[in-house]
Amino acid sequence: MCELRNNINESIPEAQEALEKWEQAQSLYERVMATWSLVRLIGIYLLVEKIQQDDLLLSPGVCPGCKGRLESKGKKPRSVRTFLGNIQWKRKVYRCPQKCSVGQIAPSDQHLQIHPGQKSCRSIKEFACMLAISLPYELSSTLLGLLTGVQVCPQTIWNWVQEAGKLAMLRLEAELDNINQEEAWKRPLCEDLKTQLLTIGGDGVMVPMRPEAGSPKGKTVWREVKVGLVAWLKKQTSKTGKHYLRPIQREVVAVLGDIEQFKPRLWLAALNQGILKAKRAVWLSDGGRGFWGVYSEYIASYATGILDFYHVAQNLCKGAKAWLDGRTNKAKDWFAKNRRLLRQGQSQQVLDEIQRVIALDELPEPTREIMITLYNYLDKHIEHIDYKRFKKLGFPLGSGIIESTCKWLIQQRFKGVGMRWSEEGFNHLLHLRLAWVNDTYFSLFDEEEK
Ligand SMILES: [Zn+2]
Numbered sequence: 001m002c003e004l005r006n007n008i009n010e011s012i013p014e015a016q017e018a019l020e021k022w023e024q025a026q027s028l029y030e031r032v033m034a035t036w037s038l039v040r041l042i043g044i045y046l047l048v049e050k051i052q053q054d055d056l057l058l059s060p061g062v063c064p065g066c067k068g069r070l071e072s073k074g075k076k077p078r079s080v081r082t083f084l085g086n087i088q089w090k091r092k093v094y095r096c097p098q099k100c101s102v103g104q105i106a107p108s109d110q111h112l113q114i115h116p117g118q119k120s121c122r123s124i125k126e127f128a129c130m131l132a133i134s135l136p137y138e139l140s141s142t143l144l145g146l147l148t149g150v151q152v153c154p155q156t157i158w159n160w161v162q163e164a165g166k167l168a169m170l171r172l173e174a175e176l177d178n179i180n181q182e183e184a185w186k187r188p189l190c191e192d193l194k195t196q197l198l199t200i201g202g203d204g205v206m207v208p209m210r211p212e213a214g215s216p217k218g219k220t221v222w223r224e225v226k227v228g229l230v231a232w233l234k235k236q237t238s239k240t241g242k243h244y245l246r247p248i249q250r251e252v253v254a255v256l257g258d259i260e261q262f263k264p265r266l267w268l269a270a271l272n273q274g275i276l277k278a279k280r281a282v283w284l285s286d287g288g289r290g291f292w293g294v295y296s297e298y299i300a301s302y303a304t305g306i307l308d309f310y311h312v313a314q315n316l317c318k319g320a321k322a323w324l325d326g327r328t329n330k331a332k333d334w335f336a337k338n339r340r341l342l343r344q345g346q347s348q349q350v351l352d353e354i355q356r357v358i359a360l361d362e363l364p365e366p367t368r369e370i371m372i373t374l375y376n377y378l379d380k381h382i383e384h385i386d387y388k389r390f391k392k393l394g395f396p397l398g399s400g401i402i403e404s405t406c407k408w409l410i411q412q413r414f415k416g417v418g419m420r421w422s423e424e425g426f427n428h429l430l431h432l433r434l435a436w437v438n439d440t441y442f443s444l445f446d447e448e449e450k
Helices: 002-011 015-024 028-057 107-111 122-134 137-148 154-177 181-186 259-272 289-299 309-323 329-343 347-359 365-380 387-392 400-414 423-437
Strands: 071-082 085-095 197-209 221-237 243-256 280-285 304-307
Touching: 002 015, 002 028, 015 028, 028 085, 028 107, 071 122, 085 107, 122 137, 122 154, 122 400, 122 423, 137 154, 154 259, 154 423, 181 259, 197 243, 197 259, 197 289, 197 400, 197 423, 221 259, 221 400, 243 259, 243 400, 243 423, 259 289, 280 289, 280 400, 289 304, 304 309, 309 329, 309 347, 309 365, 329 347, 329 387, 347 365, 400 423
Parallel strands: 197 280, 280 304
Antiparallel strands: 071 085, 197 221, 221 243
């Protein structure tokens, strides 16, 4: 300890103070905080020592221009922000004596895989963006400072998010350009998934946007983000003996755009997850017309479509209220009876009943219209409301899993008090969040691609 202490004191000026604090600390709290600071400084010390030791062993190589010998310019300082804190060290630098325009060459920098102008290490960028995925930029900056001792302003974290989010978008676009169904067909399905249920669905959620780019002024414009989920669900039994479906693998897609932009994104995820090989697959959605279009165009050949039962019940309730005057017992009974019939797979009986109501002479015209809308809605989805059969097959009857995906993907981060987004700022952060949930996050910080 004593030797380490002397060495650390010599090479890191802040260490003296941190050591004193550590020795004087009394309460557990003080000791924890002082130890944390000290551990970081010891970390920095070890890191810098090792970098400088390794530097001594590195050979300068030759000039990348003329392939001649390089000329030593001695040791020069270098500093980078890292997850351990700001670190500074000295390393050997070289120049070409023939004046080739190759700049200053530092073998140690190449060895460490850092670029000449790089101020921040991947370790801190990756972590700062991880914070910003879930928290506002201001708070991310504060937390990062507390944890690492490095002050990074919110704007810098914002820049890092843009950079990584942009890369995520570019990669997705490249994948969308190369959707290959034949290749997807050749990919084998993981053994564990073969007996599970593949669930696909989509829903829309509104987000508050700035009316014009680059300006915080003007009235908020609400735009719809379309969110899609492709998930493998496994049947589980709870402690109380209840059965439920738990996602064991999933892919989430989202787009701030129209349904045509949504389609290929969802289809790509469905192919990735093995829709072509799935033995049991369902599509879950509420009545949103655009999303059922996605189903009929892409998914219908592979999955059973299920209209969200709760949404159907809601519409049935609307019909009951219109016909039988609000909250009367008659209305309640009518609703309960028909809801039960639907649940029991007697949808034709329900349709017949609605048709009987529509044909009543004394029915007021507005009520008739509501009942006709209800009839058409159920009739159009007649194959998608066979709840008795769905239940028997172990399928979910509601699209709750899709709605909760919208909540945690969008609501949780993008709809805080006073939040308004620029299109770019929104898209970059959205794609970073998607990368996080789809397990591709860390690859966005690989340096080679930049
Ligand atoms: Zn040269």
